Amino acid sequence: MNTEISIDNLIKIVAADGKVKTGMDVYSTNGVLLLAKDVLVEKVKILEIIRDAGISSVPIDTAIDGCLWDDNGNLVKINSDELVHIPAFDAQNTARSVDLQTSDSIFPDMATNEIEMKLVEIEEIKKQAFLKYNKAKKSIKKVIADIKATGGRFDFDEVEANVSVLIEFLTVGDNPFSYLTQEIFSYDDYLYNHSINVCAIGTAVVNRFNTHFSNTVSNLLCDNRSDVDTPFEKKSEQQQNSFACYYPDELKDISLGFFLHDLGKVMVPDEILNKQSGLTKEEFIEVKKHSYEYGARLLEKNGIKNSMIKNIIYYHHAALYEREEKCYPLAIKHTQIPLYVRICKLADIYDAMTSKRCYKEAINPISVVTQLFRKYAKKDKILQYILHSFVKSIGIYPPGSILFLRNGQMAYVLDSKGPFVVPFTDEQENTLKSKPDPFIISASESDQAKMIDNRRSLKTPKDVYTILPSYIKRIIRNT
Ligand SMILES: [Fe+2]
Ligand SMILES: [Fe+2]
Known part of the structure; x- marks a missing residue:
């Protein structure tokens, strides 16, 4: 569902340590991308920039991935720009409960944010x-x-x-x-x-x-x-x-x-x-x-x-x-x-x-x-x-490709430097239900299990599409 919400209201929520994700791109009147759809906003500054660009309200598409959270991690429901705070437990019974149950927490932690x-x-x-x-x-x-x-x-x-x-x-x-x-x-x-x-x-x-x-x-x-x-x-x-x-x-x-x-x-x-x-x-x-x-x-x-x-x-x-x-x-x-x-x-x-x-x-x-x-x-x-x-x-490990770790896990490359990866399967190649912390694989890594298995070929996301978690699938669908 697409609801317009005033920037001033968003600023109030974020200033009070809440967070917001619009679920859709926000552009200035002359077509400059001000805020990409999946960025989790935690700082007031970016919202002030949007307001200074002459935008008074932004659409929040809850049907896609848009969301508001208050400082306690409670979901904030938008009702004609009237904000209703729903406790985290009750939020699971709202229309977004399917999405929320599949994500690891209602309040995204720093690791999730970094991956996003x-x-x-x-x-x-x-x-x-x-x-x-x-x-x-x-x-x-x-x-x-x-x-x-x-x-x-x-x-x-x-x-x-x-x-x-x-x-x-x-x-x-x-x-x-x-x-x-x-x-x-x-x-x-x-x-x-x-x-x-x-x-x-x-x-x-x-x-x-x-x-x-x-x-x-x-x-x-x-x-x-x-x-x-x-x-x-x-x-x-x-x-x-x-x-x-x-x-x-x-x-x-x-x-x-x-x-x-x-x-x-x-x-x-x-x-x-x-x-x-x-x-x-x-x-x-x-x-x-x-x-x-x-x-x-x-x-x-x-x-x-x-x-x-x-x-x-x-x-x-x-x-x-x-x-x-x-x-x-x-x-x-x-x-x-x-x-x-x-x-x-x-x-x-x-x-x-x-x-x-x-x-x-x-x-x-x-x-x-x-x-x-x-x-x-x-x-x-x-x-x-x-x-x-x-x-x-x-960069031998291109961003967006998939490699194998020595313990048999598959990992998605977020950055070729390192490379910086997020594992998305367990050791038997079953998709993980939660998003683990991304990490940099370095040659000096003490945990040998988390080194790259160079004997196994890199994959493209299309090769393993069915076992990709939804947050990676989305990228493949959109590009
Ligand atoms: Fe050539
Ligand atoms: Fe040639």
Whole structure:
């Protein structure tokens, strides 16, 4: 049931230590989201902001999840803006009793609130990421259709404009596309998805590498100065001497290169690209041409002279160490491969291995990163640094995915940092009736049972939908 309630009344309740959840989004008159529907408001400030934005009352949708609680945890019933306090015990007999009985308490505790806030954040980023992802997909689809229709021409300026929007979104947080996990990645659209994924992963890695490189060099420059006395002077020197590996325009070109890295595949026959069995020698020669021959030809045809984009397209399959097998072209030495091309190659391998294809299942991201470390980290120091940036920036446990703990419990990832998780099943994979405290899994965790079981694959929520608790199911339904 949707009831309007005055902001002044809400402020009174919250000021007296009550809590409120609207159950629906509250927007300003010009469309800015002021309060997301599942946020539990415990501070007056946010309500004052809403009031200052010219909103005098907000809808509370009790049919969805809207609710008011007073300072004793009693449910407050709304009757034409007249507030009736119902003791917690009696509240179970009201129309909302079904919801209340399934939640662990009428008065949400801090842990529940923390989970709710994280879930709302995941839901919002997922929605945004989904929109941006589809926009980027339209762009690469158009490029490919144009190339096929015109025999090689496409609108480079349009791609540049679209990728700029994409990069802006990608650099706001930590690889927001990781929030999409593999849910929307069907193998039918592999080439389109792959272009965006390599762009997203590569951009996150190159940005992280760049920031760390800049900080390290700045610190070195500062530490080597003997005339730096005070922390204040040290800081100003540091700012002056800050030295980035790549500058903003270069980073943009690099991301654009990541997006277009496999452009030449448009000219490889579909029956070879989608072949389910192994390729013949001749077919492999044809596939190899997508980089240094077809890709190169398309750049030339469209007058694209940018050397970074060119290097990425030409060399993203080149050897990263001496005598690395199945690499091409052979005309370049591994020591000559620029850093951003190395990042592209690793992002390319990572995405290919973690994606579902018509001839193979997706591999668990943890196993892929472990394999990359085994193969490349010892070969040279730069590759080791890139792989560290890789792990830090892509987040191996994407928010919204599901992992197994060593005790057999399944846990939902709220944040890839840590990761920060909330278990939702018992050890026999039965859904828990209450929401346990979320926790960060750290390597130094003394409770071994609560460490991640890396032998078992990560799941997507869709795979285990039937055993998800309702508070997680809701996110899947809404995104
Ligand atoms: Fe490629
Ligand atoms: Fe690729």
